[in-house]
Amino acid sequence: MNYRLIGRLPKVGIRPVIDGRERGVRESLEVQTMEMAKAAARLISENLRFPSGDPVECVIADTTIGGVAEAAMCADKFEREGVGVSLTVTPCWCYGTEVMDSNPGIPKAVWGFNGTERPGAVYLAAALAGYTQKGLPAFGIYGRDVQDANDTAIPEDVREKILRFVNAALAVAQMRGKSYLSLGYTSMGIAGSMVNPDFFQDYLGMRTEFVDMTEVTRRIDQGIFDHEEYQKALKWTREKCIEGKDHNAPEKQSDRKRKDWEWEVVVKMTLIMRDLMIGNPKLAEMGFGEEAKGRNAIAGGFQGQRQWTDYYPNGDFSETILNSSFDWNGIREAFVFATENDSLNGVSMLFGHLLTNTAQIFSDVRTYWSPAAVERVTGKKPDGLAANGFIHLINSGSTTLDATAQQRDSQGNPVMKPWWEITPEEVDRCLENTRWCPGSLGYFRGGGFSSQFRTAGQMPVTMSRINLVKGLGPVLQLAEGWTIELPEEVHALLDQRTDPTWPTTWYVPRITGKGAFQDVYSVMANWGANHGAISYGHIGADLITLASMLRIPVCMHNVEEDKIFRPSAWNAFGEEKEGADYRACQNFGPLYR
DSSP states (O other), rough: OOOSSOOOOOOEEEEBBEEEEEEEHHHHHHHHHHHHHHHHHHHHHHHOOTTTOOOOOOOSSSSOOOSHHHHHHHHHHHHTTTEEEEEESSOOOOGGGSSSOOOOOOEEEEEEESSSSSSSHHHHHHHHHHHHHHTOEEEEOSSSSSSSSSSOOOHHHHHHHHHHHHHHHHHHHHHHTTTEESSSOTTTTTTGGGGGHHHHIIOOOEEEEEEETTHHHHHHHHOOHHHHHHHHHHHHHEEEEESSSSOOGGGOOOOOHHHHHHHHHHHHHHHHHHHHOOOOOOHTTTOOHHHTOOOOOEEEEOOTTTTTTTTSOOOOHHHHHHSSEEEEEOOOOOOOOEEOOOOOHHHHHHHHHHHHHHEEEEEEEOOOOOEHHHHHHOOOOOOGGGGOEEEEEOOOSOOOGGGGGOEEOTTTTTOOGGGGGOHHHHHHHHTTTTTTEETTTTTTEEEEEEEEOBSSOOOOEEEEEEEEEETEEEEEEEEEEEEEOOOOOHHHHHTTTOOTTTTTEEEEOOOSSSGGGSSSSHHHHHSSSSEEEEEOOOOOHHHHHHHHHHTTTEOOOOOOOOOOOOGGGGGGGGGHHHHHHHHHHHOOTTOOO
């Protein structure tokens, strides 16, 4: 088991419900009902894994559920087994609320078989009405096409909804009870780094842990880190991390002795930040029992600027390595760690990580380049995906090295993979395509090293962001699109205008011709903050499903309407989906309050 946090991984509970009338009716349905449960369990376990790489385990009720007593026995088993997701399946009529799952803290869905022999759809409608009336929003799953009673196949549209529901629900369950580690607090007045404990508690079920940055200094000065691992990490860094050009004015550049010291410090910072998140038993062996325990942090962030970076080397190396799928210990699950302690971008990264199992990109949403501006500056007119303009995503810190796009799928396309699919050769290519430039001393008086690379090729990605609105609460915005690769001479001219020591991702959102997606400029103009979290793949529909479970409305997206999957209760709040989402989230309130 690769899971590195305290607590069990959540399991998926499957509830086969049945018509309780014995002496003929129930007996005729036992096999079909239980086979539905087993088929759903196979689908889930064969297609979903946790970010740790561990398989998703399903728990099926010991018997079919025909009434209140069996529902209670199932609930008791699920509690013992650590079930965090509830999927009810049935091919027939059942006793509505008598067999329902009434646990308010667990996301739930009902799959009603579309067959003519028994009224599975009738039960589905009755159950969803009961869940809605009781204030327990549930997802309804119903196949488009009628199946024969002996057909055990799961139709493609049903498969898609089951997997989307379970994947999002597992994300909810994995966050519950974990921590966000705030190393420092507000960075340069950035609102997202004003970490809001109520948001984390009420909407995510998470605690917030606040640790002053002086704790990092203390651990450096007092040697509270694994010294053997430090030597291994420093050797790996010197061999694998290629130092880039120093763009500071010659008279201001640090000497070699100072730069070597900075490398030593940033490696120690990385070890210490990781230990603060998840602990390290080696520290207990050294006599530091309290420090060895960590904060059980599923995500975190580092304030850095300016109180730290005016004096010590910046956090760019630490943030980049933590957010990458590898380090000196080999290939492993990426951490979620936010630059400038922007916790809201950190949460958006966490959503993407839990849904895709991949490393996440943290970027400034820096500049919209119109076709006219590109042609004026470079003499070249953009074409292809870039023809209508593009957005410059750039950031000094948390841009994972996976974003170099040096990993490949079976067809040779650039991708960002779950860590267990990444090869050592791909790790080497990520590192070879990265330079570590001495940080700009105008920004970072304490020095440090910023990762410098350009995202290669074209990848499908989704940019997302949580924002807090006074009087409303959290809202989610997202934009599906693609990374693009500009011609070398165009890239060089545009990139040099910002900061040549930072990593660049050129991004084009998918345009719909209306609203916030009228054009590329409109996406940039409607983005709600200075940062964005970018995940590999078009996962907008999954994010929308996850947000509905957490009661977070979505204020901006470019997902096709037929892909939107929310609890059936949302249908009662009006036909226009965006307004209905807002009203439903307000009505039901945060998941944990």
